[in-house]
Amino acid sequence: MTEAGLTMLNRTADGVARATPEPLARKVRGISDTGLAWLFISPTIMLLLAINIFPLFWAIYLSFTNYRANRPNEVVRNVGLANYKRILGDQDIWIAMQTTAHFVFWTILLQTLIGFTLAWLIDRKFRGHAFWTTIILVPMMLSPAVVGNFWRFLYEPQIGLFAYAISFVTGIPATQIGMLSNVSLAPWSIVIVDTWMWTPYVMLICLAGLRSIPEYIYEAAEVDRASNWRQFWSITLPMALPFIMLAVLFRGIENFKMFDMVNLLTGGGPGSTTEVASITLKRQAFESWRTGYSSAFAIILFVAVFGLANIYVKALNKVKQR
Amino acid sequence: MSLTQTAKRKSRWPRALRRGLMENIATAIIAIGFLMLFQPFALPLYTYSFITMLAGTAMFIIVSKFPE
Numbered sequence: 001m002t003e004a005g006l007t008m009l010n011r012t013a014d015g016v017a018r019a020t021p022e023p024l025a026r027k028v029r030g031i032s033d034t035g036l037a038w039l040f041i042s043p044t045i046m047l048l049l050a051i052n053i054f055p056l057f058w059a060i061y062l063s064f065t066n067y068r069a070n071r072p073n074e075v076v077r078n079v080g081l082a083n084y085k086r087i088l089g090d091q092d093i094w095i096a097m098q099t100t101a102h103f104v105f106w107t108i109l110l111q112t113l114i115g116f117t118l119a120w121l122i123d124r125k126f127r128g129h130a131f132w133t134t135i136i137l138v139p140m141m142l143s144p145a146v147v148g149n150f151w152r153f154l155y156e157p158q159i160g161l162f163a164y165a166i167s168f169v170t171g172i173p174a175t176q177i178g179m180l181s182n183v184s185l186a187p188w189s190i191v192i193v194d195t196w197m198w199t200p201y202v203m204l205i206c207l208a209g210l211r212s213i214p215e216y217i218y219e220a221a222e223v224d225r226a227s228n229w230r231q232f233w234s235i236t237l238p239m240a241l242p243f244i245m246l247a248v249l250f251r252g253i254e255n256f257k258m259f260d261m262v263n264l265l266t267g268g269g270p271g272s273t274t275e276v277a278s279i280t281l282k283r284q285a286f287e288s289w290r291t292g293y294s295s296a297f298a299i300i301l302f303v304a305v306f307g308l309a310n311i312y313v314k315a316l317n318k319v320k321q322r
Numbered sequence: 323m324s325l326t327q328t329a330k331r332k333s334r335w336p337r338a339l340r341r342g343l344m345e346n347i348a349t350a351i352i353a354i355g356f357l358m359l360f361q362p363f364a365l366p367l368y369t370y371s372f373i374t375m376l377a378g379t380a381m382f383i384i385v386s387k388f389p390e
Binding site: 084088089091094097098100101300303304306307308310311314 | 345348349352353355356359360361362365368369370371372375376378379382
């Protein structure tokens with residue numbers, strides 16, 4: 001900064017100090033560094049408490065009541081663990097959990113396999129790799145609402161490109177390929193869309209992992225005459241593993257809460273074949289208006305995701321320590 | 323007592339309650355609860371999955387504060 005600039009800054013600071021009322025100035029002078037730090041972060045903490053922590057505790061409270069959001073004037077009665085008992089004995093919710101597990105397992109498996117393969121190929125740094133990286137990342141940048149509507153059209157048996165392509169390859173008439181209306185195909189249609197949309201995200205994390213491996217390790221392996229296969233299993237995969245696990249953790253947590261795509265594509269149908277836990281939760285909360293019951297269900301899902309996150313963080317630390 | 327001697331002093335914390343071991347047990351309980359919640363074989367397993375997961379998670383939070 002120039003001399004003139006510094007003088008102007010000092011003059012401004014003096015002006016501000018003179019304009020500050022004496023009692024306030026005395027108070028500020030008396031605050032310690034820690035106190036000042038707390039003063040600055042307290043608005044953020046207050047906001048966090050208001051929008052994250054308070055709703056969580058409120059949901060825990062509601063889960064023990066018979067509260068219905070559409071009957072605000074009704075007396076709220078404490079029902080103890082009745083909501084939890086009902087949910088954990090309900091066969092329909094058990095089936096919704098299995099549908100969720102099926103959906104999470106296949107999406108994560110496909111996204112990890114395809115994402116890592118793409119990252120490995122992009123890491124070869126062939127001509128135009130930056131362009132292809134950008135192209136591959138496009139689905140991830142779209143809004144789930146747009147993707148849902150877009151794939152609804154693609155899956156249309158009459159006019160959809162997807163049905164046309166399948167028909168072209170297999171010879172089955174396009175009108176018979178009802179991806180969203182067929183009981184056995186509908187769950188897979190959601191798996192395909194989620195994989196299409198989120199594989200680039202997994203690829204990006206894996207690419208970061210692959211780029212962080214120092215080149216000299218491969219050079220040392222070359223000197224030791226390690227084959228490409230051996231280098232992949234002994235260097236690439238173990239060193240990229242923490243990143244792969246991070247991607248699996250993020251996608252696993254996100255997919256357990258998956259709602260928008262399922263709601264837009266199938267709405268839980270045909271029948272209840274694609275009714276994942278979040279769709280059941282929404283139906284109980286906003287169609288049946290069983291707020292207390294759905295709060296209990298939300299808490300069960302929260303504990304499942306929280307437990308899963310603990311396991312993954314532990315596994316991640318273990319891999320990092322190696 | 324010198325600083326080195328203080329560092330070498332044996333911890334009075336029981337060996338069976340070391341953090342690593344207890345964390346592994348808590349993780350196993352969470353994993354069992356998780357499998358029970360999503361398994362398609364027996365409804366009673368699903369019924370007791372939440373309490374298993376909750377116990378595992380609470381245990382994990384507590385034992386992660388234990389000394390190594």
